[in-house]
Amino acid sequence: MYVKQISIFVENRKGRLEDVCTCLDENGINIKSIILADTNEYGLIRMIVSDVDKAKLVLKEAGFSTIITNVVAIKFPHTKGMLKKLLEIFSEEELNIEYMYGLSTTTEEAIIVFKTSDNEKAVNLIENKGGEYGIAIIEESNI
C-alpha cells in the first residue's frame, strides 16, 4: 500500500549529493526518483530507490543519517485538472500534503509520490473516491 522512501540529511557542502549518488551507484542501487529540499545550510534528499534497506545500510556505512518513511504513490491520467481534483479530494477531508514529487510521466499517465498528515486516510480516500477520475494507488512492486 505504501512506498518506502529514504531521506538523507546532507550539509550544503560541495559534492555531498554526488557522494550519495556515487555510494548508491557503487552498490548497484537504482534511483527511481529524487528530490532535494534545502535550507541555507542543510538539505534533505528524498528518494525512491530499487532497494531501500540496502540503501540505508550502505549510506549509514558511508556516514549519513537516513530515515525510511512511508509515502503514497498514485497514478492518474495525464489530463488537465487532475492534480487539482486530487487536492480537492484531500482538502475536503482536511488532509494536508507535507510534500509531493513526480515519479514518472508518460503521455497517458503520471505517477506522483506524496506524504500527507494522515497517510492511511489518504489511501482510503483515493480508494473510495479516486476511481471515478481514474486515480489509483500503486504498489511498491509496480514502480
Added chain:
Amino acid sequence: MIWNETKECMSRDEMSALQSARLVKTVNRVYHNVEFYRKKMQAVGIEPGDIKGIEDISKLPYTTKDDLRDNYPFGLFAVPQSEIVRIHASSGTTGKATVVGYTRKDIDIWSECVSRALSTAGVGKDDIIQVAYGYGLFTGGLGLHYGAENTGATVVPMSTGNTKKLITMMEDFGATAIACTPSYLLHIAETIKEMGVKDKIKLKAAVCGAEPWTEQMRIQIEEELGINAFDIYGLSEIMGPGVAMDCKFHKGLHVYEDHFLPEIITPDTLEPAAPGEVGELVFTTLTKEGLPLIRYRTKDLTSIDYSTCECGRTLARISRFKGRSDDMLIIRGVNVFPSQIEAALLEMGETSPHYMMIVDRENNLDTLEIQVEVEERFFTDEIRQLEQLSKKIGNAIHQALGISAKIKLVEPKTIERSMGKAKHVIDNRKLV
C-alpha cells in the same frame, strides 16, 4: 575498596601535622637546591625558617607554567640529573614544552596514588585494564600503566590509535576496566554500538581524565556502556593523573593531600578564596624529589570541601571542574565554558554531545556558532522538524550561557573525534 586506609582516612589534625612536617622539609630542600626558589624567596624576604607549617603557606610566592618554561628544560629540578629516572613533557600551545622529571621514589609515589585511584573505582588485582591514554611524553599512558601494575591488575597497554582493535581485545580478553579520556570513551562506546558487540563486553569501570567533562557526560557514558565511570585528575607539572580521584558518591574528587597540598585562590587578587568559594586551584607538592613545586597555579577552577565523605575518606574533595581559566572564553563580555554547552546539549537529550564552538567577530561584535551533529536517532524526514530542533538547541544554549548562538546542524561524525583531549573551540577572533 580503600587502598591505603591510614592515609586516606586519617583525621584532619593528623593530616595537617603530616602536611606541615612535609612542607617544612620541601621548603628547605628547594631553598637549598633550586636557585630559582632561593632567589624568589629572598626577593620577598623569606627564609626557610619562616615556614613552620601549612598555616604559613601564603607567605610563599607562587610558581607558574611560565616559570617552568623559562627554566626549560631542567632548571627547576631539585636533584642532580643522575637521580632522575624518567622525563615527561607536555607540548604547550605556545612555545617550549614543559618538562618534568621524576626520581625512582617519585615514580613509586605516583604509582601509589594511581593505585588508590583505581581501588576507588573498584579496580583490583583480578581486573584486566586497558590503558588507552597515549603512551609517550604525555603522563597519561605510563602513569596509569605503572599504577595499574602496582595495583596488581593485568595491564593491556593499548595506547590510542586503533579503536576497533581495542574493542576486539576488550571482547577477547574480557577486559573489565579502561583508562582513557572521556571523549575517547564516548567514541569507543559509539564504535561498540556500530560493531554490535555490546553484549560481549565485560567492562565494568572506566577511569577517565585529562580533560574537563560534565556530570551529564559521565551519566551518558555509564548508561551507554552499562559501567561505572570515574573522574581522575592530575597534571603533569604536579605529577600526572592520580592527584585527585572521584569516588562512587561523585561528590567531588579526593585529593591525595599527604602528597599534594591544595589551596584555592581568587585569580584576580591572588588572595586565598573564602572557604567553599570557587577559585583557582593551587598545589604545593609535599614529597616530590625531582621537581618539587611551591604554590603552583593550575589555572583549573574549583572549590574545596573538607568534610568527611560518605565513602569514609577524610581527604579533601575538589568539586568537579568548572573548566580551566585558560579554556574560558569571553564572548560579548560573558564568561563561557565549553563544558556548559556540553551540559546543555546532554540535558536536552536530543543531540549527540559532539559539538564545536566557532567564535568569530563581525563588525566588532562577537559571534558564536555551535555545530551540532544530527544523529540518526534524532533525524526526521521534515525540514520543519529539523528547524524546530535547531531552535530548541538554540534556546537551551541561550538559557545555559545567557547569550544567543547560531546553531548549525551538521552531518554525523563530521566533528573530529579525538583520542586525546577533545577540541571544542575554534576561536577565529585571535587572527584579527
